[in-house]
Amino acid sequence: MKLKILSFIVNNGLVFGGFIMVLVSGIIIRNGFIDKKITEQNILVEVTVIDCSEFGKRNYFLDLEYNGKTFTKRTKKQYCERLNKRDKIEMLANKTKDEFIFINEYKNDNDFVYGFILLGIGLIITYKGWAKK
Template identity: 35%
Template sequence: MKDFINNNLLLFGGIVVLFFSSVVIWGNLIDYDIYRNGIEITANIIEAPEDCENISSRGGFCKLEYNGKIYVERAGNKFCHLVSGKKKVKMLTNENSSDLIFPEEFNNFEFASGFILLAFAIFVIIKNFKQKKVLE
């Protein structure tokens, strides 16, 4: 069993990265669709950070309410000023209001990052098969 794992470690790693990149690409496609075709709405702010000075890019969560649904969004230091001390905020949503994003939340690097991960996963998987052929 140990030999099987050692001989296929590159393949397993490639498959894990392939799965992770697929999830990233799927999420980015949803955000891209909302960014391009989204409906601008006004959401009520239920809870938001009070002070934006000490918020990191990964922190600063806020609770928003729209159409009777509660959404938890990460404002981070980039969007904290839009929700801090306010009662309403403009957001983008899709047709069935399942996701909310800030109007300028989507960027092109975010879109490309999933494809970069995908290319790396394919490279690792191909390298595994080439390495197998050399060993045979």
């Protein structure tokens, strides 16, 4: 069994790895489109900051309260450093008001750029894996 798994990885590793990269890039690009749509809708809401927690070196989670409901948003260190508990801030929301982004988040974060770079690399790796066979 171990030999079959090792053989599969050796023979199809590039194709499999490239395919995973293409899937991840699709998720990144999709999130970029969601942020773009929220920015274009321009629905401003006032939310209350409950907490901004750090989990690990690069993972920050912002707990927000809006209309009596609590939401958690993954964010970056730069946003957490500017916020204090119980601050009221304006954010952009989608039509159902269950997803929030900072006002300049779409402009400042390059989800599209990184997503398309990863997509290109994933496609090249997948092609190289198929061409190798």
